Amino acid sequence: MAVITISRQFGAGGKTLGQMIAKKLNYNFINDDIIQMVAEKAKVSTDWVESIEKEAGGKLQKFMSTIVARNFVERILGGDKGFIDEEVYVKVLNDVITQIAQEDNVVIIGRGGQYILRDHPDAFHVLLIAQEPDRIKFMETHYNLSNQEAAKIVKEYGRRRAILYRKFKKEDYDNPELYHVVLNMSKLDMEKASDFVYRMVADLVCTLAE
Numbered sequence: 626m627a628v629i630t631i632s633r634q635f636g637a638g639g640k641t642l643g644q645m646i647a648k649k650l651n652y653n654f655i656n657d658d659i660i661q662m663v664a665e666k667a668k669v670s671t672d673w674v675e676s677i678e679k680e681a682g683g684k685l686q687k688f689m690s691t692i693v694a695r696n697f698v699e700r701i702l703g704g705d706k707g708f709i710d711e712e713v714y715v716k717v718l719n720d721v722i723t724q725i726a727q728e729d730n731v732v733i734i735g736r737g738g739q740y741i742l743r744d745h746p747d748a749f750h751v752l753l754i755a756q757e758p759d760r761i762k763f764m765e766t767h768y769n770l771s772n773q774e775a776a777k778i779v780k781e782y783g784r785r786r787a788i789l790y791r792k793f794k795k796e797d798y799d800n801p802e803l804y805h806v807v808l809n810m811s812k813l814d815m816e817k818a819s820d821f822v823y824r825m826v827a828d829l830v831c832t833l834a835e
Contacts, residue, residue: 638755653728
């Protein structure tokens with residue numbers, strides 16, 4: 626019984642590795658499902674949650690964060706409709722990921738799981754890193770992209786990752802001290818990496834059960 630969080634530099638293969646580990650352990654794999662869960666809890670659309678995840682600090686976001694905006698939304702949509710800004714997003718995300726972790730036997734991709742579950746006794750935190758050319762190559766190979774397209778996506782999603790963690794007021798997300806293990810995917814293939822994490826988590830579960 627464990628919870629695995631996987632953080633990654635974009636293009637290092639976090640989603641692919643997470644799916645492989647979840648299959649080997651027969652765990653639930655949680656990735657974009659979190660967007661739907663946050664939207665339902667905040668009573669807003671998934672589009673609104675996705676926009677919060679992608680951007681921060683813009684003029685529209687600052688406007689929507691005011692009390693005036695909140696009151697405006699309630700007048701237009703009714704009091705039973707929800708509202709979300711960066712502050713609400715972080716709070717609801719904390720609640721959702723904490724609730725997911727209570728189920729155990731889950732692999733959670735990104736979204737600050739290493740911070741939210743830092744004190745969870747059964748959580749196992751993994752960070753994937755890789756050289757930028759290797760991350761670009763991974764995106765080319767696994768998503769049928771041109772080199773130019775892959776390079777653009779790696780850069781853009783790296784920016785979004787930094788934005789997301791700024792919402793947590795965190796900038797140390799690549800600090801190895803936050804994790805049980807850091808895997809350099811420039812030096813490991815997916816099968817070896819997934820086997821390594823599988824064995825470590827299996828050993829951890831056995832230790833906790835003793």
